[in-house]
Amino acid sequence: MSDNKETQAIRLQAQRSQNREHSVPLYLTSSFLFEDAEQARAVFADEEEGSIYSRYSNPNVDELLEKVCFLEKAEDGFAFSSGMAAVFASMAALLKSGDHVLSARAVFGSTHQLLTRVFSKWGITHSYADASAPETWESLIKPETKMILIETPSNPGLELIDLEFIGELKRKHDLIVVVDNCFATPILQTPIDYGTDLVVHSATKYMDGQGRVLGGIVVGRKDLIEEIRFFSRHTGPAMSPFNAWVISKSLETLSLRVEKHCENALKLAQTLENNEALEFVRYPFLPSFPQYELAKKQMKAGGGIVTFAVKGGYDAAKRFIDNLQMLSITSNLGDTRSIVTHPASTTHSKLTEEERQATGITPGLIRVSVGLENVADIIEDITQALAKV
Numbered sequence: 001m002s003d004n005k006e007t008q009a010i011r012l013q014a015q016r017s018q019n020r021e022h023s024v025p026l027y028l029t030s031s032f033l034f035e036d037a038e039q040a041r042a043v044f045a046d047e048e049e050g051s052i053y054s055r056y057s058n059p060n061v062d063e064l065l066e067k068v069c070f071l072e073k074a075e076d077g078f079a080f081s082s083g084m085a086a087v088f089a090s091m092a093a094l095l096k097s098g099d100h101v102l103s104a105r106a107v108f109g110s111t112h113q114l115l116t117r118v119f120s121k122w123g124i125t126h127s128y129a130d131a132s133a134p135e136t137w138e139s140l141i142k143p144e145t146k147m148i149l150i151e152t153p154s155n156p157g158l159e160l161i162d163l164e165f166i167g168e169l170k171r172k173h174d175l176i177v178v179v180d181n182c183f184a185t186p187i188l189q190t191p192i193d194y195g196t197d198l199v200v201h202s203a204t205k206y207m208d209g210q211g212r213v214l215g216g217i218v219v220g221r222k223d224l225i226e227e228i229r230f231f232s233r234h235t236g237p238a239m240s241p242f243n244a245w246v247i248s249k250s251l252e253t254l255s256l257r258v259e260k261h262c263e264n265a266l267k268l269a270q271t272l273e274n275n276e277a278l279e280f281v282r283y284p285f286l287p288s289f290p291q292y293e294l295a296k297k298q299m300k301a302g303g304g305i306v307t308f309a310v311k312g313g314y315d316a317a318k319r320f321i322d323n324l325q326m327l328s329i330t331s332n333l334g335d336t337r338s339i340v341t342h343p344a345s346t347t348h349s350k351l352t353e354e355e356r357q358a359t360g361i362t363p364g365l366i367r368v369s370v371g372l373e374n375v376a377d378i379i380e381d382i383t384q385a386l387a388k389v
Ligand SMILES: *Cc1c(COP(=O)(O)O)cnc(C)c1O
Pocket: 082, 083, 084, 085, 108, 151, 155, 180, 182, 183, 201, 202, 203, 204, 205, 214, 215, 216
């Protein structure tokens, strides 16, 4: 068996049927047959391998999980109907009333809502730590702290968190570390290398990569995944076989796509650095990026997201978006099509001005998910739109 991600994302396939199909078929079935009563008993008793019911497992979902476990160097995993279902189940299965979560301040909007409005109802508390001040993290750990939850790079500010440092904190205080690796993908970084226990993904983003289906995945330590699997089997957030089939097919091109997203994003960021209409341009692999050294240390390339601040703030940023001719105005990311988002008026509009400030979301901030179009066309559209602001 090959050790290479490119090969295994293509070659790890569900077992073929007697029809000898080359491409794995879609197993649209809610349940699975047994040959006799004894086989039914043995499969239910975990003495024999095999699918029972698609809320538990399904060949398409299993294939996808096998690939993601390989890519993330994880022991086991479970797949969900969306990224948020994966984040929710990972926490709900492992935390109990009285536990405390130390979270990076800059987490996905819905993750922030889970911490502040959902888990708080059940007596699970949290503190937010500042990615730019790692020296303050340890003082936020309490006796009841059970979990560290982070995203690196963060959305949309592209703040990085040193995974090695988080691994040290975890060992010292015996915590469960959960990393949302959605922005980097396992092509650019594998948090498990640094002692991370669980890696979660919104497979909706780069894993599908073509803006078609939602999906979520958590992979990591076998004992923790067992608890998450128990929780999920009985609460029902499983990924549909169709979505698993789509995403597993997409993984066949993940490394190629991510490489090209990064190449286009770097070229765009380099070009925009000299644009007079901008206050700043942020991209992890630009030498001007405040955490450039850390980016080089833990990421293979800078990722597909570029953020910049338009001079003139909120109104200028919206004018810039209205001047675009090709880029899509939508809130998704990781798509083949380049996408532009104005976080202050959309994805992060529910935050208070203070909360936005704390996560670096200034009124003029723009997030571009750089797609796979010819980069000259992406640059041309953004430059002409900026010239007219
Ligand atoms: C989109 C996203 C999620 C949520 O995933 P869904 O598939 O939309 O539920 C979680 N974390 C990050 C970093 C994301 O970008």
